[in-house]
Amino acid sequence: MGEIIGVVERIWRYPVKSTGGERLDSVEVDPRGLAGDRLYAVRDGEGRFGSGKTTRRFRRMDGLLRLSARLGHRLDAPVLLDPLGSPVADPTAFLRAYLGREDVELAREDAVSHFDQLPVSVLTTATLGWLRSVLPATVIDERRFRPNLLLRTPPGTPPFTEDTWCGHPATTRTGLTLHFLRASERCAMTGAPQPGLPHAPEILRTIATHHDNRLDALAEVTHPGRLSVGDELRLV
Template sequence: MAEIIGVIEQLWRYPVKSTGGERLDSVEVDERGLAGDRLYAVRDSAGKLGSGKNTRRFRRMDGLLRLSSRLGHRLDGPELFDPLGRPVADPTAFLRAYLQRPDVALAREDAVSHFDQLPVSVLTTATLDWVCGAAPAAVVDVRRFRPNILLRTPPGTPPFVEDGWFGREGSGGGTRLAFVRASERCAMTTIAQPGLPHAPEILKAITQAHGGRLDALAEVVTPGRLSVGDELSLG
């Protein structure tokens, strides 16, 4: 028998990787993930993608998290907004001036995935509430952890309940997800963004208590549509 693990409280999509995202009431989910999620990124002349860290695929570009992006109902290109929330007429020209990098451009995903790890991130309110208690001096907000789904869990649900989902499948709104593992958190959780000051104590608390891991990452098994208010159950 299916076990209801929570109700979708928030849905988030991040049209341009490493920028602030858009909160949705409902969204189509395809094999790649939430439609349009991380579909675009800031790419430099070496082919590396703008991020909060340096890796083989990513290049640290400070300031991206102060921007935001939105697709709305169109998937032909994102709207980009400056740190004051004003729309940008020419995203590539703005990014070159803002980042002081003449070699960057706003680019659509091609052969190189824009995802850090897996395409869908689910975070519970039980775990988010734990972060609030573990870092009481910090301004804790779901935006720091950039999930696609914030799941409202029943009272009494323990933090890190997501760990028990790995190797199982969850379904809601006709969509089926296969839970694989947790995200390995980095300094992105601590970086200042509009309305949220720098908060290094958040990553310190997660690292000490849970090895720096937070949420449940999933692959899409069956595409469908997710909406706020949908129940999510484990099969």
Template sequence: MAEIVGVVERLWRYPVKSTAGERLTQVPVDDRGLAGDRLYAVRDGEGKLGSGKNTRRFRRMDGLLRLGSRLGNLLDGPELLDPLGRAVADPVAFLRAYLQRDDVTLAREDTVSHFDQLPVSLLTTATLDWVREAVPTVLVDERRFRPNILLRTPPGTRPFVEDDWFGREGELKSGARLAFIRSSERCVMATAAQPGLPHAPEILRVLARAHANRLDALATVSGPGLLRVGDRLRLL
């Protein structure tokens, strides 16, 4: 029997990977994820994507999280916002000056995915409230964990309830379905400073002790549809 596990409280997409997100009231979702999410990335001369960490695919570029991005039409490029929230006239010129790198450009996704892992991340308020209680001296909201969906869960829901959903599907009113696979292993981006949120290394320490540094539910899209704030998620 289907079980209602929460209500969509906020929706976020990140038009330029590793910049601050854009709040939405509704957005289509398909097998790539939310329309426009991580559609663009800052790419250097070696083809690596700007990130908060260094890996085979990613290049650490400090300061990206202080920038914002928003997307109007998917056919147009994104707007890039400076640390004060102002749209910049020439994103590439701004990025080269801001990052002090003359080899970066703003690249649209082609054959190589811009996602770190899976296309959709969901976080419950039960888990987020636990983090707030675990680090009471730190300002915590969902922006630190960059979910696409913040799900309001009923009072009394245990933290990390997302773990119970792996291997199951969730369905929303539009018919959109998410197949929950696993959680994200958290990195320094969860602790990094961004507008309104200071540097907070304590967050990773408590996550490491309590939950093996993992938090959220990562999902693939098993049925396209529309995500809307206020819609209920039914676990199938």
């Protein structure tokens, strides 16, 4: 049946790219990824999406991590929450005032993907535990790395075990199949402040020094299915 590489401890969905996410007990997963994940983004007048970095597709917009969002079951328009956790009545008007930009709007994904790379990110408790051991004075939380899945790994699992999954598929009891391809290259968002997590630039420096600036395992979805907290993930 394959080796059990971990048990799903937490599931995270990020309805609006680069803002805080929502924890789920279960979710449908299709070839695009977790239903509703990064379905919306803050888009500027040039068509670039708010992010922690500036590239051809993305524009750095500081402060987005202080916001969060949640979706209903029908994946209709998200509820955007301000830094105090209160719902915003008019997301686009709020974002224009909050960011000091008149050219931004909350936009649903169309022809251009909102994902940086691949649709599903998985991080292990083994890797998080290592990071806590080398940065004992820093608040380490998986929210800094924005995984879709936090996987509870067996005792004794070495850090960065995610690297060994690359090139392999993994399945759950429902038949959901992920195919791991590579790790995320990290940016300044790992140390950016967000509710409950202070500014911590030492996190990115540590990942760069010890692991070539990469952390997690990125996967594509090769067979859809439902995913729930407590599901075992088996490497094929």
